[in-house]
Amino acid sequence: MSIEGEIRIELQCQDDRVNQVVINSTRPLNLPKIFHGKAVDELLTMIPMLYSICATAQSSAAVKACRQATGMTTDWRIQLLEQMLVNVETAREHLWRIMSDWSSHSETALSRDHLATLATLMSDARQACFQQGDSFTLQPSISFDAAAIESIIQRIDQLCHEKIFAVSPAEWYQLEDQQAFNRWLDKCDTLAAALLRDLRDQTQSDSGDWGVEPLPSLDHRKVCRRLSETDADDFIAAPDWQGQIYETGPLTRQLSHPLIEQLMRPYGQGVIPRLVARLLELASIPAKLTRQLSRLKGTSDSIERQHESELSQQGLGEVEAARGRLFHRAVQQDGVIRQYQIVAPTEWNFHPRGVVCQGLKSLSAKHQKQLMQRAQLLIGAVDPCVGFQLELR
Amino acid sequence: MCLAIPAKVIAIDEQADNATVELGEVRKAVSLALVEDVTVGDFVLIHVGYALNKVSEEEAQRTLELFAQAGVTP
Numbered sequence: 001m002s003i004e005g006e007i008r009i010e011l012q013c014q015d016d017r018v019n020q021v022v023i024n025s026t027r028p029l030n031l032p033k034i035f036h037g038k039a040v041d042e043l044l045t046m047i048p049m050l051y052s053i054c055a056t057a058q059s060s061a062a063v064k065a066c067r068q069a070t071g072m073t074t075d076w077r078i079q080l081l082e083q084m085l086v087n088v089e090t091a092r093e094h095l096w097r098i099m100s101d102w103s104s105h106s107e108t109a110l111s112r113d114h115l116a117t118l119a120t121l122m123s124d125a126r127q128a129c130f131q132q133g134d135s136f137t138l139q140p141s142i143s144f145d146a147a148a149i150e151s152i153i154q155r156i157d158q159l160c161h162e163k164i165f166a167v168s169p170a171e172w173y174q175l176e177d178q179q180a181f182n183r184w185l186d187k188c189d190t191l192a193a194a195l196l197r198d199l200r201d202q203t204q205s206d207s208g209d210w211g212v213e214p215l216p217s218l219d220h221r222k223v224c225r226r227l228s229e230t231d232a233d234d235f236i237a238a239p240d241w242q243g244q245i246y247e248t249g250p251l252t253r254q255l256s257h258p259l260i261e262q263l264m265r266p267y268g269q270g271v272i273p274r275l276v277a278r279l280l281e282l283a284s285i286p287a288k289l290t291r292q293l294s295r296l297k298g299t300s301d302s303i304e305r306q307h308e309s310e311l312s313q314q315g316l317g318e319v320e321a322a323r324g325r326l327f328h329r330a331v332q333q334d335g336v337i338r339q340y341q342i343v344a345p346t347e348w349n350f351h352p353r354g355v356v357c358q359g360l361k362s363l364s365a366k367h368q369k370q371l372m373q374r375a376q377l378l379i380g381a382v383d384p385c386v387g388f389q390l391e392l393r
Numbered sequence: 394m395c396l397a398i399p400a401k402v403i404a405i406d407e408q409a410d411n412a413t414v415e416l417g418e419v420r421k422a423v424s425l426a427l428v429e430d431v432t433v434g435d436f437v438l439i440h441v442g443y444a445l446n447k448v449s450e451e452e453a454q455r456t457l458e459l460f461a462q463a464g465v466t467p
Contacts, residue, residue: 004396004440028396034463049456050463052438052445053395100427100443116429119446346395385395387441 004028007350007388009360009379016371017364021357023350029236035340040066040330043337044136053385056089056122057321059136061328061342067138068315069330077142077296081129084149084292086319087285088125091156092118093322094250094282097384099163102195114163117155125152149293157286164192169283176258181276192279199272199377208268210358212245214252215325215348220316227329227341236343238351247355248324248345249382251277269359274381314339323383324349349382356382368392397438397445398460399453402431414439416457417466 005027012020031050035043047062048055060082067074096118126135128148134140157169165172166188175181185197218241226235240246251269254260254277263273317328324345331339350356359378365371375390400414400421410425414437421439425431428444436453437444448456460466 004398028463028465031396031463031465034459046459049452050396050459052397052456053440096427115427119427119429385441387395 004387007346007386008391009356009375009388010391010393011360011363011371011375012393013368013371016367018361018371018375021360023352023354023357025237025347025350027346029342029347030233032340032342035337038337040070040138040332040335040337043330043340044138048136054089054093054321054323054326056085056126056136057319057326058328058342060086061317061319061321061326062330063136063138064317064319065315065328065330066317066332068317069313069332070138070315070335072138074139075142077144078140080292080296081142081144082136084289085122085125085129085135086321087289087292088152088156089122090320090322091160091282091285092121093385094278095156095159095164098191098278098282101380101384102191114159117159121152121155124148128152144296146293146297149289149296153286153289153293156289160282160286164190164279165283166190166193169286173280173283173287178259178262181259181263192275196272196275199275208270208362210269210355210362212247212269212355212358214255215241215246215248218318220318223327223343224314224316224329227343228339232341236341237347239343239348240351245351245354246348247382248348249277250274250281250322250324252324253277253320254280269355270362271377271381321345323385346383346386350386395440397440399436399448399456400439401453402433402435402437402444405431405433412437412444414444 005025007027008024010022011018012022035046038046044059044062044066048059051058063082099114099118127133128145128151129135130140131143131145132141160169161167172184175184185193185200226232229235251260251274257280259280260273260277263276267273313333314329314331319326326345327343329339329341330337348354356379359382360375363371363374363378365374372390372392379388379390398416400416402412403415403420404413405425406412411422412425412431413420414423423437423439423442423444425444428437428446431437431444431447436448436450438446438448
């Protein structure tokens, strides 16, 4: 079953140090060409079916691109509700990966009840935010159920509290120095604490500056211009920006948090700051959703916002998905898609010279088995979702 | 970004909490740790060794048709 493709990573080693890293991808990046010639509405139906991992972020980027390409206006509340759904999805993705991938480090068994809570979270959130069932269509109606949204937020908060932090996520987000973080690690026995305690207590060699900067804010007109060039497929497969390789993901979004600043001193861009950044992002989501819900309830004025019209018949949707920044570009004529492209965070992070490559080059170990374990941990810390084959040579 | 593929469950090992799924002529074992109430004959979305959630047979067929249109098949 190779539809989803995979990333092949070859580590060329000498004396249990990595000398060279070769990354090749068989991911089907041309898939969006299937949308060419389709009606805009049809595309919006197809996107979550094809891209069912992070389907909400994908749908959000798609609907932004299509609205802009068709010159549509959108009520600010629709945009806010869509952003809230992306935030719920980010929480679900982080919770899912932590609860499934980190469980081997804890004696805490995976609970079916908790997993069931996660399994229905997105469908319940969509229903709460768009009661007419028209989420991520071009012109959905404003029909949210504030009490149901509040209940979704409580579910996320409770799950985070019970399974991840052992304190409220808001309280955990206030951990601002390494001593407080260490105290939490030492007294807590959740999945997250168990893994991080293991890592802290091992001598890790994957620290240091990997030399990859966070993806800066990009000018949409320039991104559209780059994607309209003849070698756009090369850009989509291995993106750089003006010759520079960048990283995008939870760590780059949490760089300004004091705890990350402190943890990066001893651990650089290594595994520990990356996992903690994911936890911080997760911890921030219930409060963020609560603020967004307050905004929704706070005013009933309908404010229309006109999209920029500088990009005639084309639109660029940008979304911060759980794994990093995602771009969709749509070009349409008379409601029919002429060109459709997706630039995914995976391609920035798994660029042949990108952050995974640089991180792997920093690895060393006592023996090959340990090197493989560290490499797998590092790759999962950058992106826990991508299927990959790892080979040592 | 990542894709998940719909596949039909043809056998379940309850003790190991995994299932054998079938897509075309390919069979594969996947974990059922993340999904509840799966029975033989169900369609599930699979990704990196996990069944993520159940989908209807109709939705599974439509999704597979889309993949086929795009020229990506198992």
